[in-house]
Amino acid sequence: MFRMIDFFAALFGLLFLWPVMLIVVVIGLFDTGSPVFVQTRVGKNQKPFRLVKFRTMQKDTESVASHLSSSTSITKLGSFLRKTKLDELPQLINVLKGEMSLVGPRPNLFNQEELIEARQAQGIYDVLPGITGLAQVQNIDMSTPELLANTDRQMIETMTLKNYFHYILMTVIGSGRGDAVKK
Template sequence: MIRLLDFIFAFAGLLLLWPIIIVIAVFGYFDTGAPIFRQTRVGRNQQPFTLVKFRTMPIHTQSMATHLVSASDVTRLGRFLRRTKLDELPQLINVLRGEMSLVGPRPCLFNQTELIEAREQRGIFDVRPGITGLAQINGIDMSDPTKLAQWDHDMLATLSLKQYFLYIIATVLGKGAGDRTS
């Protein structure tokens, strides 16, 4: 049921929001020269997939967890996109492809070994990673791997259709701070 809802909402989101996506892409082109950011992330069953987002940092920024990146590396447009969570819109493509869900644990990088270990211990990789979830709407980022993995576990243990919709609505209404930078 969740996969069907993910597909319907992602398809509808892309269909309805394509004008906004095009405008952001154009502004992003003038901001960084390459508005789309692709990065290999850890997916379901620890399989790699390519996450797609709007670029919020210059092209030369080192690939690492966001909480380790300096806030000065985020562009002006990038700050706006992160604050409004519009940088996440292209991930609807990942949802359509079945690599992600709208709701689930945020996908980490393969070099975040502490987080991967903590998630392995709690069975987090049994599900698709998500665009939003309990940790995200509560401002918990990847800087505390054990805490994040526990919140991911708690979310998955109590995830219902009602919770699915509540997490999406809370995200759309702006709850949560997004990825923090140092």
């Protein structure tokens, strides 16, 4: 049931939001010269997939978790995209392809070994990663691997249609600050 909702929501999201995405791409060309960011992430069953986002940091920023990056790496457009969560819109492509869900544990990088270990112990990789979820609306980021894995497990165990739409609504109306970065 969730996969069908994901598919149609992503399809309609891309159809209706393409003008917004086009504007971000054009502005992004002037901001960094490379508005789209593609990064390999850990997916369901720990299989790699290529996550697509709008670039919010300088092109030469090291590929590490956001909380390990310096806030000086974030561009002016990137700051706006993160606050509004518009940087996440291209992930609708990942949802459409079946690599992600709208709601699920945020996909981590392969170099986040402590988080991978905590998530393996909780069985988090048994489900599709998501654009948003319980941890995101509660401002829990990847800097606290055990807490994040426990929160992801809680979300998975209590996932209902009501919770699914609740997490999406909370994200749309502004719950969660997005990925933290070092000040």
